[in-house]
Amino acid sequence: MSTVEAHVPGVFYRRPSPDAAPFIEAGSVVEAGQTIALIEIMKTFNEVKADKSCRVSKILLDDGDEVDVGQTMFEVDEP
Amino acid sequence: MNELIVRSGGLSTTVQDTGRDGQYAIGMPPSGAMDQYSFAVANALVGNPPGAAALEATYLGPELEFTDPRSVAVTGADCDVAINGEPAPTWAALRVSAGDVLSFGQVRGGARPYVAVGGGIDVPLYLGSRSTYLLTGIGGFHGRALAGGDRLPLGEPVGEAPVAGTEVPGELRAEFPDVTELRFVAGLCAYRLTERALASFVEVEWKVTKDADRVGYRLRGGSLEFVEREQPFGAGRDQANVVDLGYPVGSVQVPGGDEPIVLLNDAVTGGGYATIGTVISVDRDRMAQARTGGRVRFAPVDVETAVAARRERRVRLDKARAAVSAEQR
Amino acid sequence: MSASEVRLPPARYEHGGDEFVFVELDQEMSLEANLKAMAITGALRREDIDGIIDICPSNASYLIRLDPDRLHPADLVDHLRALEHSAGQLPDDHAVRTRIVDVPVLFDDPWTRETLLKFRDRHQDPSATDLEYAARINGFTDVRALIDAITSAPFLVTMLGFVPGLPFCYQMVPRERQIEVPKYVRPRTDTPERAFGYGGAFAVVYPVRGAGGYQLFGIAPAPVFDLAQRLPDFADDIAFPRPSDVLRYRAVDRDEYDRTRTEVESGQFRYRTREVEFLPAELLADPDAVNTRLLEVLYR
Numbered sequence: 001m002s003t004v005e006a007h008v009p010g011v012f013y014r015r016p017s018p019d020a021a022p023f024i025e026a027g028s029v030v031e032a033g034q035t036i037a038l039i040e041i042m043k044t045f046n047e048v049k050a051d052k053s054c055r056v057s058k059i060l061l062d063d064g065d066e067v068d069v070g071q072t073m074f075e076v077d078e079p
Numbered sequence: 080m081n082e083l084i085v086r087s088g089g090l091s092t093t094v095q096d097t098g099r100d101g102q103y104a105i106g107m108p109p110s111g112a113m114d115q116y117s118f119a120v121a122n123a124l125v126g127n128p129p130g131a132a133a134l135e136a137t138y139l140g141p142e143l144e145f146t147d148p149r150s151v152a153v154t155g156a157d158c159d160v161a162i163n164g165e166p167a168p169t170w171a172a173l174r175v176s177a178g179d180v181l182s183f184g185q186v187r188g189g190a191r192p193y194v195a196v197g198g199g200i201d202v203p204l205y206l207g208s209r210s211t212y213l214l215t216g217i218g219g220f221h222g223r224a225l226a227g228g229d230r231l232p233l234g235e236p237v238g239e240a241p242v243a244g245t246e247v248p249g250e251l252r253a254e255f256p257d258v259t260e261l262r263f264v265a266g267l268c269a270y271r272l273t274e275r276a277l278a279s280f281v282e283v284e285w286k287v288t289k290d291a292d293r294v295g296y297r298l299r300g301g302s303l304e305f306v307e308r309e310q311p312f313g314a315g316r317d318q319a320n321v322v323d324l325g326y327p328v329g330s331v332q333v334p335g336g337d338e339p340i341v342l343l344n345d346a347v348t349g350g351g352y353a354t355i356g357t358v359i360s361v362d363r364d365r366m367a368q369a370r371t372g373g374r375v376r377f378a379p380v381d382v383e384t385a386v387a388a389r390r391e392r393r394v395r396l397d398k399a400r401a402a403v404s405a406e407q408r
Numbered sequence: 409m410s411a412s413e414v415r416l417p418p419a420r421y422e423h424g425g426d427e428f429v430f431v432e433l434d435q436e437m438s439l440e441a442n443l444k445a446m447a448i449t450g451a452l453r454r455e456d457i458d459g460i461i462d463i464c465p466s467n468a469s470y471l472i473r474l475d476p477d478r479l480h481p482a483d484l485v486d487h488l489r490a491l492e493h494s495a496g497q498l499p500d501d502h503a504v505r506t507r508i509v510d511v512p513v514l515f516d517d518p519w520t521r522e523t524l525l526k527f528r529d530r531h532q533d534p535s536a537t538d539l540e541y542a543a544r545i546n547g548f549t550d551v552r553a554l555i556d557a558i559t560s561a562p563f564l565v566t567m568l569g570f571v572p573g574l575p576f577c578y579q580m581v582p583r584e585r586q587i588e589v590p591k592y593v594r595p596r597t598d599t600p601e602r603a604f605g606y607g608g609a610f611a612v613v614y615p616v617r618g619a620g621g622y623q624l625f626g627i628a629p630a631p632v633f634d635l636a637q638r639l640p641d642f643a644d645d646i647a648f649p650r651p652s653d654v655l656r657y658r659a660v661d662r663d664e665y666d667r668t669r670t671e672v673e674s675g676q677f678r679y680r681t682r683e684v685e686f687l688p689a690e691l692l693a694d695p696d697a698v699n700t701r702l703l704e705v706l707y708r
Binding site: 100101102103104105106107206214215216217264266267268311312313314315316320321322323324325326327328329330347348349350351354357358359360382383385386388389393 | 422423424425426427428430432434435436437438461462463464465466467468469470471473476477480481482567568569570571572573574576578583586588590591607608609610616635645646647651
């Protein structure tokens with residue numbers, strides 16, 4: 001198991017817009033480079049991308065949660 | 080042509096120097112490095128004159144490729160730095176060759192790393208400064224934050240740089256306390272707040288919100304009430320409004336009564352919100368390293384203390400300069 | 409020489425940290441307060457004191473940015489207090505030398521109308537336009553009468569700021585004839601470049617596109633701000649208006665608007681500008697006479 005940590009602080013979002021479906025759900029298999037969350041900081045939304053292909057086993061934050069640099073957002077398994 | 084190739088710009092990396100003076104009266108803020116101390120030490124570490132332009136990164140630093148041998152130094156926020164993937168020290172003089180790549184890990188403490196390169200970032204002067212002012216898109220590199228593919232012009236190094244490996248002693252580096260204390264001269268339109276509100280402003284521990292950038296820091300944590308009054312002519316109806324006036328850099332306003340905003344280097348120069356005091360110039364350095372989610376406190380001081388704090392910073396800066404140049408001999 | 413003492417409360421001197429001194433001449437807006445701010449800051453500018461970085465006259469106050477390493481802020485305050493007594497008295501023969509400028513405005517234009525209609529949910533009166541609303545709350549019979557009031561007397565540039573090049577303009581008429589409107593309930597996220605707006609007792613021309621909270625009345629064909637300094641009027645400075653300028657907003661039709669735009673685009677446009685002098689004491693005593701004379705000079 002490994003983790004995905006935030007590189008910037010801000011507000012965490014699981015979906016591209018309030019009405020949209022989440023980027024991923026627990027259990028989703030994602031490709032390297034795929035967007036899995038957004039972090040809002042300084043009036044911009046920054047995409048969080050998977051750095052490798054993996055299966056997301058656990059999502060630790062909810063829409064609107066504050067997140068700090070280095071905080072774990074996802075737990076992932078290698079496929 | 081000596082250039083620095085930007086492979087990735089990081090979150091928001093801009094060219095900054097000591098700032099742009101003499102334009103405040105037309106409504107243009109000074110811009111410039113937010114943490115002037117870390118900026119100045121970075122320049123000292125590469126042998127640059129004090130005002131040479133450097134890069135200010137925010138949270139996530141850029142990835143930079145060098146095209147010739149250069150001195151380089153990273154100061155400011157505490158973060159992992161690597162050259163060609165190999166860890167390299169911060170607050171230290173580094174030497175790179177053509178093809179070397181400087182990259183950043185995430186910040187551990189603070190918010191803004193500074194990167195100085197021997198010879199300085201040689202973008203054109205605009206109204207006397209190389210600082211970027213993002214709002215109107217002037218100065219710096221085409222008036223914007225760096226992006227992958229940019230090629231930054233570098234100046235010719237003047238004088239000798241400290242030898243590679245020279246380090247700034249720990250006590251002369253920036254600090255990142257859990258709660259950042261900001262010394263604050265109360266005044267301006269502080270009469271608009273009740274005494275209880277003014278007292279609570281300095282008692283409350285404020286949290287830095289996601290809207291904290293070079294323009295200003297919006298804070299959360301308490302609420303402040305205004306003295307009820309019949310609004311004077313021209314001031315507007317809201318109790319937070321005054322007849323539009325000039326805002327000092329570092330001044331604090333409370334538009335809605337509950338979220339104070341500290342105006343910083345790229346702020347609006349004036350407007351119609353009551354200001355209640357000003358963070359002293361030296362402590363804007365500390366504020367620059369306070370990050371979203373972090374906590375700050377205001378400590379009331381008088382103007383004499385503010386002036387003395389400037390002297391202390393200059394002494395500290397001289398010490399840092401002496402410490403890095405001494406090892407050359 | 410008789411000094412017609414301007415009746416203002418005692419000025420308040422405040423330290424904006426170590427790098428700024430803020431001086432509030434009055435809490436309310438008046439021609440008197442602004443003329444005094446201009447007189448004091450004008451005298452200060454002529455003294456060319458080492459350590460002063462920026463001198464910013466504002467509507468009813470002024471702000472000085474200084475380098476505390478060269479000039480102690482407390483010494484500056486002492487000096488400003490002295491200046492208040494020497495330069496701030498405005499004797500009867502004190503004259504303001506400035507320029508009067510013709511500033512064309514297309515009122516009720518399609519661009520600001522489109523913008524303001526987009527933001528009706530942030531406005532006091534969602535069912536009216538900004539002009540209709542402003543005319544009603546200021547007691548004018550219709551929009552035409554409001555526009556007549558705006559264009560009949562010139563405005564003094566009382567402050568530059570907020571964003572680079574934005575002139576705050578206060579009409580040179582007595583208090584009872586001042587037009588006053590609130591700002592939007594919540595600020596707009598968009599305003600066209602060169603929009604002519606009104607907020608509180610101030611008229612502005614927005615230098616650049618962006619957020620804004622002033623009521624939108626029209627659009628100026630000529631810029632007040634030119635980063636590239638392409639037009640001849642901007643050869644010395646990126647901002648055209650200067651504090652103490654007298655601006656006459658003149659209503660133009662769509663044809664003249666389009667012609668002026670073409671001149672701006674081709675780099676030919678120049679503001680109609682005349683050097684003028686007026687006595688603040690006279691302006692305060694008989695504004696209509698002074699304004700009539702100023703407009704005669706402008707269109708002579």
